[in-house]
Structures are given as structure tokens and as C-alpha cells.
Amino acid sequence: MAYNLLKGKRGIIFGALDPNSIAWKTAERVHEEGGAFVLTNAPIAMRMGQINDLAAKTGAEVIPADATNEEDLAHLVAKATEILGGKLDFVLHSIGMSVNVRKGKAYTDENYDFTTKGWDVSALSFHKVMKSLYKADAMNEWGSIVALTYMAAQRTFPDYNDMADNKAYLESVGRSFGYFFGKEKQVRVNTISQSPTPTTAGQGVKGFDGFIAYAEKMSPLGNATAAECADYTVSLFSDLTRKVTMQNLFHDGGFSNTGVSQEVIEYFSK
Numbered sequence: 001m002a003y004n005l006l007k008g009k010r011g012i013i014f015g016a017l018d019p020n021s022i023a024w025k026t027a028e029r030v031h032e033e034g035g036a037f038v039l040t041n042a043p044i045a046m047r048m049g050q051i052n053d054l055a056a057k058t059g060a061e062v063i064p065a066d067a068t069n070e071e072d073l074a075h076l077v078a079k080a081t082e083i084l085g086g087k088l089d090f091v092l093h094s095i096g097m098s099v100n101v102r103k104g105k106a107y108t109d110e111n112y113d114f115t116t117k118g119w120d121v122s123a124l125s126f127h128k129v130m131k132s133l134y135k136a137d138a139m140n141e142w143g144s145i146v147a148l149t150y151m152a153a154q155r156t157f158p159d160y161n162d163m164a165d166n167k168a169y170l171e172s173v174g175r176s177f178g179y180f181f182g183k184e185k186q187v188r189v190n191t192i193s194q195s196p197t198p199t200t201a202g203q204g205v206k207g208f209d210g211f212i213a214y215a216e217k218m219s220p221l222g223n224a225t226a227a228e229c230a231d232y233t234v235s236l237f238s239d240l241t242r243k244v245t246m247q248n249l250f251h252d253g254g255f256s257n258t259g260v261s262q263e264v265i266e267y268f269s270k
């Protein structure tokens with residue numbers, strides 16, 4: 001159901017790779033709610049992905065940008081405001097990648113060049129995106145910036161590897177930049193801590209099937225889907241959440257506050 005929550009609002013959506021991507025579902029929902037946006041992804045992902053299909057469906061233009069490259073980001077922000085006809089109201093950072101995970105390096109045996117690259121892509125890029133928006137004064141007052149994260153920032157999930165550290169850094173950047181964006185530009189910055197979700201990035205984590213099934217059994221409301229995450233993000237982009245900022249918001253069916261569920265007790269009582 002659509003409520004016109006984002007009518008007249010403009011933004012940038014990072015990270016739609018394929019129809020499973022959380023950013024893809026978010027773009028579809030934002031479009032349904034009347035928002036206009038530019039889609040962006042790393043140039044390499046453009047060749048692999050299907051972003052042009054999404055662009056056609058949502059009336060969006062696509063501007064390639066490597067989120068670790070400040071020049072690309074400055075160009076993206078300038079082009080997006082030009083194409084959309086004014087300052088921005090919302091930005092979604094939906095980017096993550098660990099080279100250590102990809103190459104099968106254990107957390108206890110990290111390759112630090114891989115670690116540095118993954119941190120730049122997954123965590124520092126959030127700072128770089130916000131710095132580009134801030135310097136260009138590209139956000140409207142009461143705008144909203146959201147990044148996606150995972151609970152491994154607070155609790156240990158062994159196979160999440162160095163992404164856990166990257167998410168802890170990302171959440172901290174959200175709080176720190178959120179202070180300055182709030183104080184000086186009346187802009188909100190939040191991170192959404194999402195349930196495990198079957199996407200390209202998610203499925204890269206070792207043992208993902210067991211992991212997602214366990215989370216499903218541990219969450220009183222069940223795992224949150226990518227489409228449900230898109231709904232939540234729309235609410236954070238809307239004018240209904242204007243005083244929510246500098247928060248890490250769990251969108252996980254209650255997983256983060258559940259010690260143990262009846263299903264898990266029964267499984268171990270057999």
C-alpha cells in the first residue's frame with residue numbers, strides 16, 4: 001500500500017545490484033511513495049548488475065560512483081542535484097564488502113590490505129558520502145540519511161569476520177556525523193541494523209543458511225525481509241520521523257533482545 005509519504009522528495013540510493021538487494025527493494029518502495037532519485041553503484045557493479053532495469057522501472061537516472069572515491073562522490077552529488085532539480089531529502093548508503101570474507105581469510109589471520117580495502121568500502125565510505133553532501137550543502141533541512149548495518153557490531157558472530165569491525169565503525173560514523181548534520185543543517189542520520197537477508201552480500205558469509213534459519217527461530221516476529229527493511233527506510237525518509245537521529249535502529253523481528261526462544265530450547269531438549 002502506498003501513502004505518498006515521499007511525494008516531492010529527492011534523493012540518492014546507493015547499492016542496488018540485483019532484485020535481491022535491500023537497496024533495490026528500497027528504490028521500488030520510494031518510487032511507490034512518490035520520491036524521485038538517482039541510482040548509483042560502483043562502476044564494476046554496473047557491468048555485473050541489472051541496475052538499468054530498475055532505473056527504467058522507477059524513472060531514475062544512473063550515475064556510477066565508487067563510494068571510496070571522493071571525486072566520484074562530488075560528481076555524483078553535483079549531478080544528482082542538477083538532474084533532480086534541487087537539494088536532496090534522502091540518501092541510502094547500502095554498501096558492504098569484505099575482501100577477507102571473499103578470499104576465505106579467517107578473522108584470526110586477516111590480510112590487512114584486504115582489511116583496509118573492506119573497511120574503506122564498508123565503513124569509511126559512509127563518512128565520505130556524508131562529507132560530500134555536507135561540503136556541497138546538498139541536503140535540505142529535515143533531510144534523512146540512512147545506512148545499513150548488522151548486529152555483529154555489538155555481538156560476536158564468528159563468520160561475519162572483519163565486517164563486524166566495519167559495522168561498528170559505520171555505526172559510530174553515523175552518530176558522529178549525525179551530530180554535526182543535526183546541529184548545522186537539521187538533517188537526520190541513522191543506521192538500520194537489519195536481520196540476515198538472502199542477498200549477494202549476505203550469502204557471501206560462510207554458513208549463511210544455518211545462520212538465517214537460526215535467526216528466524218530466535219526472532220519472535222521472524223526475520224525481517226528486504227521488502228520490510230525498505231518499508232522501514234521509507235518511514236525514516238518521511239516527515240513522520242523528524243526527530244529521530246544518531247540512532248542505531250534494530251529491524252530484526254526482536255532478535256537483538258531475545259536471550260533464547262522456545263523453539264531453540266526444544267531443539268536442544270531432544
Ligand SMILES: NC(=O)c1ccc[n+]([C@@H]2O[C@H](COP(=O)([O-])OP(=O)(O)OC[C@H]3O[C@@H](n4cnc5c(N)ncnc54)[C@H](O)[C@@H]3O)[C@@H](O)[C@H]2O)c1
Pocket residue numbers: 014015016017018020021022023041042045065066067068093094095096097121148149150193194195196197198199200201202203
Ligand atoms: N544481507 C544481509 O544479511 C544484511 C544484513 C544486515 C545488513 N546488511 C547490509 O545491507 C547493505 C546492502 O547489502 P545487501 O545485503 O543488499 O547486498 P548487495 O550485495 O545486494 O549490496 C551490496 C552493494 O554494495 C555495492 N558496493 C560494493 N563496493 C562498492 C563501492 N566501492 N562503491 C559503491 N558501491 C559498492 C555493491 O555493488 C552492491 O550493490 C550492506 O551494508 C550490508 O552489509 C545486509
